[in-house]
Amino acid sequence: MNLNALEFPRTLVRPELLHQECWLNGQWQGGDPDKRLPVINPATGAILAHVPNMGYSVTSQAIANAQSALAAWRARTGKQRSVILKRWAQLMHENADDLSNILTAEQGKPLNEASSEIAYAASFLDWFAEEAKRIDGDILQSPVSGQRLLVLRQPIGVCAAITPWNFPAAMITRKVGPALAAGCVIIVKPAEHTPLTALALAHLAYEAGVPGDVFQVVTGEPEEIGNALCESDIVRKLSFTGSTDVGRMLMAKCAPTVKKLSLELGGNAPFIVFDDADLDEAMDALMLAKFRNSGQTCICANRVFVQSGIYSALADKLIERTRALKIGDGSAEGIQQGPLIDGRAIRKIQALLEDAVSHGARIALGGHVHENGGTFFEPTIIQDLSKDMRISSEEIFGPVAALYRFDTEADVLELANASKCGLAAYLFTRDHARIWRMSEALEYGMVGVNTAAISNEVGPFGGIKHSGLGREGSKYGIDEYLETKYICMKV
Numbered sequence: 192m193n194l195n196a197l198e199f200p201r202t203l204v205r206p207e208l209l210h211q212e213c214w215l216n217g218q219w220q221g222g223d224p225d226k227r228l229p230v231i232n233p234a235t236g237a238i239l240a241h242v243p244n245m246g247y248s249v250t251s252q253a254i255a256n257a258q259s260a261l262a263a264w265r266a267r268t269g270k271q272r273s274v275i276l277k278r279w280a281q282l283m284h285e286n287a288d289d290l291s292n293i294l295t296a297e298q299g300k301p302l303n304e305a306s307s308e309i310a311y312a313a314s315f316l317d318w319f320a321e322e323a324k325r326i327d328g329d330i331l332q333s334p335v336s337g338q339r340l341l342v343l344r345q346p347i348g349v350c351a352a353i354t355p356w357n358f359p360a361a362m363i364t365r366k367v368g369p370a371l372a373a374g375c376v377i378i379v380k381p382a383e384h385t386p387l388t389a390l391a392l393a394h395l396a397y398e399a400g401v402p403g404d405v406f407q408v409v410t411g412e413p414e415e416i417g418n419a420l421c422e423s424d425i426v427r428k429l430s431f432t433g434s435t436d437v438g439r440m441l442m443a444k445c446a447p448t449v450k451k452l453s454l455e456l457g458g459n460a461p462f463i464v465f466d467d468a469d470l471d472e473a474m475d476a477l478m479l480a481k482f483r484n485s486g487q488t489c490i491c492a493n494r495v496f497v498q499s500g501i502y503s504a505l506a507d508k509l510i511e512r513t514r515a516l517k518i519g520d521g522s523a524e525g526i527q528q529g530p531l532i533d534g535r536a537i538r539k540i541q542a543l544l545e546d547a548v549s550h551g552a553r554i555a556l557g558g559h560v561h562e563n564g565g566t567f568f569e570p571t572i573i574q575d576l577s578k579d580m581r582i583s584s585e586e587i588f589g590p591v592a593a594l595y596r597f598d599t600e601a602d603v604l605e606l607a608n609a610s611k612c613g614l615a616a617y618l619f620t621r622d623h624a625r626i627w628r629m630s631e632a633l634e635y636g637m638v639g640v641n642t643a644a645i646s647n648e649v650g651p652f653g654g655i656k657h658s659g660l661g662r663e664g665s666k667y668g669i670d671e672y673l674e675t676k677y678i679c680m681k682v
């Protein structure tokens with residue numbers, strides 16, 4: 192069942208990439224026609240499509256399909272799996288315009304950001320296609336004569352992934368790429384806001400040669416699908432990206448079956464600018480780290496700490512550049528900021544701003560729903576903040592730059608580390624001794640030094656403390672889908 196292309200803001204070259212069914216066991220399955228879920232374009236409020244509202248039993252069936260698929264997939268050589276992953280990446284590049292259009296339509300980000308995401312998403316398939324060929328074991332020296340100690344690295348088995356709406360393509364390939372490379376099979380539950388990108392990826396995966404039961408996509412009721420995945424003893428690994436609250440709950444639900452977990456959860460990134468920083472470089476990075484994806488990324492600058500000597504100059508420039516941002520439907524040319532994902536996101540930002548203002552903060556720019564209405568929000572700058580305001584400890588997840596003034600390195604380090612989260616931090620200074628001191632002392636999984644462009648397939652992405660467990664991408668990412676087996680052999 193293909194969608195009427197007219198419902199989409201832009202015509203697709205290959206309308207067959209749009210699916211309104213789940214991809215299960217190599218078939219498109221529609222589920223109960225009376226229980227379908229709408230997919231909304233956040234820029235217009237229009238219904239783009241409906242997807243099945245699957246639940247516990249269909250998910251259990253998908254798990255059984257995956258279990259049957261495992262033996263054949265893990266028996267393929269790393270090189271064979273690599274060829275398929277490379278082909279899938281290639282198909283993503285060839286269909287990048289259609290994928291970007293689908294992504295923008297259901298998620299809202301500007302088209303240029305969507306196409307960057309598609310390239311970023313494909314890079315994980317390419318990267319892990321290479322890693323598939325390098326899953327090597329080891330032979331250890333025995334402390335006892337007459338023995339050989341061998342280490343094998345084997346696929347963990349049936350995996351599950353629950354993914355968010357802010358990067359509907361990349362958060363899938365960053366999990367599915369290493370899983371398939373390792374010889375695992377995987378079931379993905381995409382976010383309810385953005386299932387169409389996931390289903391288009393499944394279409395291309397199948398075209399590339401990924402068997403239909405090796406990578407399946409189930410849409411529907413998050414809690415029921417989540418329960419089926421967490422409670423199953425067949426599923427040996429869950430990889431989740433999303434909020435800390437849901438991650439914590441899934442972790443508890445996986446405890447009875449002692450599943451291996453990767454959790455990429457919320458952040459509260461400090462963005463620290465010292466007096467000696469290159470102001471223009473810091474400004475470019477701040478615009479990216481704050482307003483990319485309308486501020487809806489887990490590594491967004493949540494607290495912007497600026498040293499006193501440069502504070503006014505930075506604030507003035509930030510106001511000037513933020514005021515110039517072009518807001519609108521992400522599918523139109525030249526738009527720099529699209530809508531937020533839904534009304535709940537708007538209400539969260541409003542509540543944080545109200546709380547801050549009632550405690551003495553000052554809004555220097557924006558602060559309201561944008562004149563476009565709907566879920567568009569004005570890019571906002573708020574100043575005179577203090578650490579006891581909600582905005583200082585909660586993830587904003589929206590286009591609000593929160594500015595704090597600081598005096599000394601010791602002060603800002605204490606403020607930056609006073610968070611339960613520990614995902615990304617940013618640091619701007621020309622002093623190399625300080626770069627080392629601060630990078631080592633910041634309690635974060637990732638530190639951007641004089642840059643905010645830290646996400647790529649080569650670096651290990653992940654956080655510490657309440658920001659989660661495990662690392663994605665990089666040469667370390669494949670370990671999340673492998674078990675280590677030790678063989679002690681008498682010779």
Ligand code: ADP
Binds near residue numbers: 354416433
């Ligand atoms: P956000 O608040 O940004 O939407 P969530 O953590 O709620 O972040 O969502 C991330 C993913 O977790 C989505 O795929 C969502 O459907 C899923 N999710 C939310 N609640 C549950 C749940 N109770 N069980 C399983 N998955 C869930």
